[in-house]
Amino acid sequence: MNPPILIANFRKQFPGGPEIVADDLRIRGGITVLFGASGSGKTTILRCLAGLERPEKGTIRFGQDNWFDAGLNHFQPPRKRRIGFVPQDYALFPHLSVTRNVSYGLQGLPAAERASCVAETLRWLGLDGLEHRLPCELSGGQQQRAALARAMVCRPKLLLLDEPLAALDTPTRLRLRGELRQLLRRFGLPTILVTHDRQEALAFGDDVVVLHDGRNVQQGAASEVFNRPVNLAVAEITAVETIQPGRLLEIHDGLATVAVGNVRLVALAEDLPADACEVYVCIRAEGVILVRADLVQSSPRNRLPGTVRAMAREGPLVRVNLDCGFPLTALLTQLACDELALDKGVHLVALVKAQLVHLIPFAR
Amino acid sequence: MNGAEWQLVGFSLRMALASLVLVFPIGLGLAWWLARKHWPGKALVETLVSLPLVLPPVVTGLVLLQLFGRRSGVGNWLHHTFNCDVVFTWRAVALALAAMSLPLFVRAARTAFEEVDVKFEQLARTLGAGEWRVFFTITLPLAKRGVLAGTLLAFARALGEFGATIMVAGNIPGRTTTLPVAIYQAVENGEDAHAWLLAGVSAGIAFAAVFTSERIMRRRK
Numbered sequence: 001m002n003p004p005i006l007i008a009n010f011r012k013q014f015p016g017g018p019e020i021v022a023d024d025l026r027i028r029g030g031i032t033v034l035f036g037a038s039g040s041g042k043t044t045i046l047r048c049l050a051g052l053e054r055p056e057k058g059t060i061r062f063g064q065d066n067w068f069d070a071g072l073n074h075f076q077p078p079r080k081r082r083i084g085f086v087p088q089d090y091a092l093f094p095h096l097s098v099t100r101n102v103s104y105g106l107q108g109l110p111a112a113e114r115a116s117c118v119a120e121t122l123r124w125l126g127l128d129g130l131e132h133r134l135p136c137e138l139s140g141g142q143q144q145r146a147a148l149a150r151a152m153v154c155r156p157k158l159l160l161l162d163e164p165l166a167a168l169d170t171p172t173r174l175r176l177r178g179e180l181r182q183l184l185r186r187f188g189l190p191t192i193l194v195t196h197d198r199q200e201a202l203a204f205g206d207d208v209v210v211l212h213d214g215r216n217v218q219q220g221a222a223s224e225v226f227n228r229p230v231n232l233a234v235a236e237i238t239a240v241e242t243i244q245p246g247r248l249l250e251i252h253d254g255l256a257t258v259a260v261g262n263v264r265l266v267a268l269a270e271d272l273p274a275d276a277c278e279v280y281v282c283i284r285a286e287g288v289i290l291v292r293a294d295l296v297q298s299s300p301r302n303r304l305p306g307t308v309r310a311m312a313r314e315g316p317l318v319r320v321n322l323d324c325g326f327p328l329t330a331l332l333t334q335l336a337c338d339e340l341a342l343d344k345g346v347h348l349v350a351l352v353k354a355q356l357v358h359l360i361p362f363a364r
Numbered sequence: 365m366n367g368a369e370w371q372l373v374g375f376s377l378r379m380a381l382a383s384l385v386l387v388f389p390i391g392l393g394l395a396w397w398l399a400r401k402h403w404p405g406k407a408l409v410e411t412l413v414s415l416p417l418v419l420p421p422v423v424t425g426l427v428l429l430q431l432f433g434r435r436s437g438v439g440n441w442l443h444h445t446f447n448c449d450v451v452f453t454w455r456a457v458a459l460a461l462a463a464m465s466l467p468l469f470v471r472a473a474r475t476a477f478e479e480v481d482v483k484f485e486q487l488a489r490t491l492g493a494g495e496w497r498v499f500f501t502i503t504l505p506l507a508k509r510g511v512l513a514g515t516l517l518a519f520a521r522a523l524g525e526f527g528a529t530i531m532v533a534g535n536i537p538g539r540t541t542t543l544p545v546a547i548y549q550a551v552e553n554g555e556d557a558h559a560w561l562l563a564g565v566s567a568g569i570a571f572a573a574v575f576t577s578e579r580i581m582r583r584r585k
Binding site: 050051052077078079080081082083084085087089091093094095104105107150151154 | 484506
């Protein structure tokens with residue numbers, strides 16, 4: 001397995017910004033997503049890894065390499081870290097052609113070898129034919145691939161990407177998300193990617209680190225982090241659609257019964273302290289199934305009769321806001337909406353599997 | 365124009381170029397240092413560099429005379445070590461022109477460097493480039509227009525220099541006399557036609573330099 005990155009006792013503060021704290025942040029190989037709202041400190045951590053910012057305290061290690069140690073006053077400059085860095089706006093050198101941008105990091109290689117390396121990388125990333133273009137003559141997607149090529153051609157040990165899709169317009173972004181994921185998988189490098197977009201985090205991340213106010217609040221597999229936030233802050237950052245305060249009534253056979261207003265819900269009773277009475281009930285919109293009220297259902301799942309309050313298109317999906325005694329959000333395809341003849345005021349039943357109802361004890 | 369006049373114009377142009385040889389490396393270093401680094405006492409250096417812009421040129425000349433005269437430390441050392449005299453030679457002309465045009469060059473180059481986004485320099489560093497390589501392959505090429513315009517301005521300023529030159533280099537015909545000094549001399553001697561001819565040549569060169577400098581700055585990319 002690739003060497004892990006270890007950040008310990010890390011402190012970094014910009015004037016006027018939050019103090020960024022990472023007491024023990026371990027990043028293993030594969031693709032790790034640093035996820036958080038703007039100002040959460042994710043870009044700062046990335047830039048500290050690149051060596052473009054210097055933390056005030058702590059250590060940064062990459063495998064056997066000591067990149068930073070405040071105690072020893074040791075700071076390895078970026079040029080010696082062997083990283084591939086792709087900033088948000090790509091920062092392609094505007095005065096150099098694609099070829100010269102990509103070959104910039106190959107200083108010291110014989111010219112012939114350099115040329116073949118660049119040609120191979122350009123072909124690999126589908127940039128052949130654009131060798132002599134200037135960055136301003138490339139499309140957004142081509143710029144992104146040129147920046148990736150420039151970073152990858154030096155065979156870095158770690159790839160750092162800051163919001164790699166943010167500079168693109170929405171249709172291009174959606175198209176390139178899959179393409180970029182495939183590329184990153186093919187590179188097979190330890191990769192750290194910063195994003196504030198949940199879909200991107202889910203698409204890219206083997207691991208997700210959630211940052212909030214400069215702190216690492218949760219880390220784990222992407223599905224785990226997004227489906228089972230450890231506290232209210234993470235639930236809000238990861239944009240869980242339905243978050244309702246509830247009261248834990250009983251735990252029986254590993255299933256917890258909670259009351260949300262007058263509605264009773266069944267959830268898996270994982271990680272709940274024995275004395276937790278007040279909880280937040282979190283339900284992802286993807287986990288909500290809607291059926292017509294006249295359909296008879298006998299199922300152990302939560303059956304919540306409700307009324308459609310509002311509907312809004314969201315890309316290929318439709319977000320449906322329901323009143324089931326408490327506000328509940330569901331995400332459906334347009335086709336499903338049509339089949340259910342959904343409209344404002346329609347009565348139907350929402351079904352939620354118990355394992356998709358996540359409970360967070362109060363004040364955690 | 366007669367031979368002496370051609371010689372005068374040639375000498376003035378050569379001296380302006382010689383002063384650029386001094387101004388260019390020193391000015392680039394200073395401009396970069398001022399644009400990119402922060403250190404205590406920076407404001408003092410900024411002020412010192414710009415001082416010749418507002419000081420009476422004869423005062424700058426007087427300071428140079430004091431510094432490089434044979435009785436001073438520097439002048440004495442140059443005389444005994446390299447058998448090289450500065451004051452009242454062509455070297456003094458180049459030195460005076462350089463001192464007077466340095467502030468203009470530094471101001472232009474510094475602004476040009478400040479306009480280069482540091483993100484490009486940072487990215488070059490992540491690609492393994494050292495500071496010199498970053499400067500010569502990223503910073504300088506991206507600041508090229510401003511630096512070039514500053515160079516032309518400095519050149520034009522050097523051609524028009526009078527006060528500092530006459531203090532340190534004097535007015536030795538054929539050896540240290542530059543165009544402005546010759547014009548002054550001609551008027552003193554009542555040779556108005558001669559003075560106007562030289563003034564016309566000066567104005568022509570200055571116009572070309574400033575015009576080109578403006579064109580470089582206005583041009584897109």
